[in-house]
Amino acid sequence: MSRDLTKEEQQKFADMYGTGTKCVSCGNQDVIVKIWEKHGTNAAEIGGDISPSGIVGALVTCDACDHAETVARARLLEAG
Numbered sequence: 001m002s003r004d005l006t007k008e009e010q011q012k013f014a015d016m017y018g019t020g021t022k023c024v025s026c027g028n029q030d031v032i033v034k035i036w037e038k039h040g041t042n043a044a045e046i047g048g049d050i051s052p053s054g055i056v057g058a059l060v061t062c063d064a065c066d067h068a069e070t071v072a073r074a075r076l077l078e079a080g
């Protein structure tokens with residue numbers, strides 16, 4: 001399952017992975033960060049573990065231009 005991060009979590013996500021605060025294509029700062037939780041973790045809950053041990057993937061999407069940036073598992077692990 002997946003869910004969208006809250007604005008607060010989005011900031012944490014950005015600190016951890018270096019992306020997720022704005023659209024890399026058009027610069028819009030009102031992006032949505034969607035995460036897929038790892039089985040057996042609490043990442044599906046607000047305030048849950050969004051570190052590389054809690055999620056298997058993420059997607060940063062922009063409503064303004066429809067750009068979507070995939071944050072792959074490999075990149076999550078690199079950041080962690």
Ligand SMILES: [Zn+2]
Nearest residue numbers: 023026062065
């Ligand atoms: Zn955009």
